Amino acid sequence: MTSSASRREFLRRAGAFSLLGPAAPLALNLAALGSASAQSTGDYKAIVCLFLFGGNDTYNTVLATDAASWANYQSVRNQAPDPIALKSVGTVPVGSAAAGSPDRLGGVLALNPINAQGRSFAVHPQLVAARDLFNAGRLAIVPNAGPLIAPTTKADYKNAGFAKPASLFSHNDQQSTWQTLAAEGATTGWGGRMGDLLASQNGRSVFTSVSASGNAVWLSGQQVLQYQVSTGGAIRIGGSGNTLFGSAVALEKMRSIMRTARLDSALARDHAGAVGRSIDAEASFSAALPSATTAPFGTPGATGTDPLLQYDNPITGAKATNNLAQQLQVVARTIAARGTLGMKRQVFFVSLGGFDTHDFQNRNHADLMARLSHGLAYFDAVLGAMGVRDSVTTFTASDFGRTFTSNGDGTDHGWGAHHLVMGGAVKGRDLYGNFPAYGLPDGKGDFTSPNQLSNGALLPETSVEQVGATLGRWFGLSDSQLLDLFPRLSNFDAARRNLGFLA
Secondary structure (H helix, E strand, C coil), X not given: CCHHHHHHXXXXXXXXXXXXXXXXXXXXXXXXXXXXXXXXXXXXXXXXXXXXXXXXXXXXXXEECCHHHHHHHHHHHCCCCCCXXXXXXXXXXXXXXXXXXXXXXXXXXXXXXXXXXXXXXEEXXXXXXXXXXXXXXXXXXXXXXXXXXXXXXXXXXXCCCCCCCCCCCCHHHHHHHHHHCCCCCXXXXXXXXXXXXXXXXXXXXXHCEEECCCCCHHHCCCCCCEEXXXXXXXXXXXXXXXXXXXXXXXXXXXXXXXXXXXXXXXXXXXXXXXHHHHHHXXXXXXXXXXXXXXXXXXXXXXXXXXXXXXXXXXXXXXXXXXXXXXHHHHHHHHHHCHHHHCCCEEEEEEEECCCCCCCCHHHHHHHHHHHXXXXXXXXXXXXXXXXXXXXXXXXXXXXXXECCCCCCCCCCXXXXXXXXXXXXXXXXXXXXXXXXXXXXXXXXXXXXXXXXXHHXXXXXXXXXXXXXXXXXXXXXXXXXXXXXXXXXXXXXXXXXXXXXXXX
C-alpha cells in the first residue's frame, strides 16, 4: 500500500469510527494495528466446529452400498410402521409419496472415493451440494469417530474393568465429551485451549474464539474466553442501535455509568472493567465487520430474507431461511475482518439442532440434511469468493450416532458416527478411517459385525482426540503441544495420530 493510499484508508476509517463516540480512539488504534498486520495475514487459519445437536443418524448420512452392506441395511431399517431405509442409488423420486418419505426423496447419491476400501458408498438424497463438494475434492469423510479412552474392541466394551468414556449415550455428557474430552461439568474445551496456545499471534485475543451459536464450552480456554455474536453481528450492551430513547448522548451517559464502579470493592471494579472491555470490543468489532448485504456474504439490494440464506425445504417444497447459513455468514464476515482486527488464528462455533430423531425421522432428518448441505455449500462459496478457502477448515461433531435398528419411525442413541470435514486444505474425495461393517442381529442382543454393539450402535474406531490432533497440527500446534492438549492421544498408534485429511 502506497503512503497516499494508506492515508486515504486511515481517513476512511477515521470517518467511520467517529460514529463510535468515546470508543473511537480505541477502535482507531485497533484499526491501525490491523492495517499493519494485514500485510502479513497470509498465514491466517481458522477452524469452524459445526455441532449437530441431538445425535445425527450417521447410517442415513453416509451409507455403504455394496451388495452385502445394502442387504443388511435394508433388512434392519425396513421396519413398520414407518420404514427409515433409504432407496438405492438411481431410484426415481415419487412425487405423490408422503413428504420426507424414502419414496419421495428418491435414491441415495453415489460417491466415488479415491480409496473405496473394496466397497461402494453414497450419501443422503438431500446432501446434493455436500456430494458435489466431495467430488470437487474439498470435502472428506471421517468414518466411525467418537469419544474413546483407548482403542476399544467389542470384548473390551463388554469388560466392566476396561476404561470407557463416562456416561455414554447421554446427550449432555456426550456433547461435553466431544467438546471438552470430559463429561458434563468441564469448563474448558479443546477449541479454546488451542486458542490459548496461539492467541499471542493475534492483535486482539478477545476475538480468538467466536461463537455464532450462544455459549459453547468447546471455545472456552484457560485464558481465552469465547466472544459471542448474533447472526446480525456483535451483541451490543445497552441496546441494539446507536441511541437510547432516541438520544446518542443518553446512550453514552448510560455506558459511562456502566463502566464506573459504584461501590469501592474489587467485585464492583472487576465488573465495571469487564463491562467496559465488552463495550470497547463491540465497538471495534462492529466497525471492522463488513455489511451482510454486500457480496459475497449476501445479495446486494435484496429486500427481506436474502435468497443466499434460503434453502429448499424438502417437506414443504418452499424456500425457507436456513439459520445455519446465517451463522456461517457472520463467521465469514468475521474472517473478512481479520486484517483490521489483526487476527492470525481463530476458532469458531456454529450449530444445527433437532437431531434427536426418536420419532418422525424420515421428515425431520431430510430437512436437517437439506439445511446442512445448503449451509456447507453457502460457506464454501463465500470463502472461495474471499480467496480464503485454503485457510478455513470446517468439521462436524455431534453428541453421538444413532442405532442401526429402527424403533418404528426413528432411531435411538448410539455412539460412533461419520463426520464431514470441509475446506480448501482438506484432501477431499476420500474416507479417512475404516468404514464399519453392517451386521445383523444375532438373536442374543448383539450384532454380527465387530463394529456394532446392541441395536447396531457403532463402536468408534477413531477417537475425538485423533480428529482434534489432525486439525491442531494443521492449525500450527507442535507434537508436544498436541500431546499436552490431548493426553489420551498417546494411547493410540503414533501412525494414526494424524489422520491425514489435511494437507
